[in-house]
Amino acid sequence: xxxxxxxxxxxxxxFTAQPLRKFVHGFHFLDKKS
Numbered sequence: 412x413x414x415x416x417x418x419x420x421x422x423x424x425x426f427t428a429q430p431l432r433k434f435v436h437g438f439h440f441l442d443k444k445s
Contacts, residue, residue: 418437425435 422435422437426432
């Protein structure tokens with residue numbers, strides 16, 4: 412969950428820095444622990 416929160420904070424910073432931006436590509440890869 413921590414990685415998802417980091418991604419959300421980063422996207423918030425991008426939209427703050429570039430208010431005219433409509434979308435951002437964000438990728439979150441999950442690893443399954445056996």
